[in-house]
Amino acid sequence: MPPLRGPADRPATLRGSGSYRVRHPSADARSQPFRLLLTGSRTWDDIPVIEHALAVILDRHPEGVLLVHGACPRGADAIAAAYAARTPGYRIEAHPAG
Numbered sequence: 834m835p836p837l838r839g840p841a842d843r844p845a846t847l848r849g850s851g852s853y854r855v856r857h858p859s860a861d862a863r864s865q866p867f868r869l870l871l872t873g874s875r876t877w878d879d880i881p882v883i884e885h886a887l888a889v890i891l892d893r894h895p896e897g898v899l900l901v902h903g904a905c906p907r908g909a910d911a912i913a914a915a916y917a918a919r920t921p922g923y924r925i926e927a928h929p930a931g
Contacts, residue, residue, distance in 0.1 A: 866924065867894035871902045873909020883912045891922050898922060904929035 869890055873883075891898050900917045902910045904927035917923035 866897040866899045868899045868901060871900060871909060871913045873913075875905055875908035875910075877909045878907075878912070880912055883909060884916050887913060887916050887920070887923075891920065895922070897924065899924045899926055901926045901928065903927075 867890070869887075877883075887898075887900075898917075900913060900923055902913055902925070904910060904914070914925055914927065917925050
């Protein structure tokens with residue numbers, strides 16, 4: 834799949850999924866793996882969209898990606914965690930709800 838370049842390139846399910854902000858990392862942060870915080874609905878089960886977005890992010894950050902998620906056993910968290918677990922270049926940091 835081609836990389837995502839802007840809002841028009843995102844699949845329809847991502848276009849209206851809320852806002853996002855890009856922060857440019859400091860020099861110290863650039864030496865660390867890219868940290869990706871994933872938050873999503875427990876009912877969001879669009880596996881191809883989530884996996885494509887994760888593949889694009891890893892392609893843009895070949896130094897590695899640390900996936901931070903809420904450890905929900907279903908939905909976006911579970912899909913992303915399963916993808917990251919089987920994909921070299923990803924590490925996982927789960928934060929289950931207390």
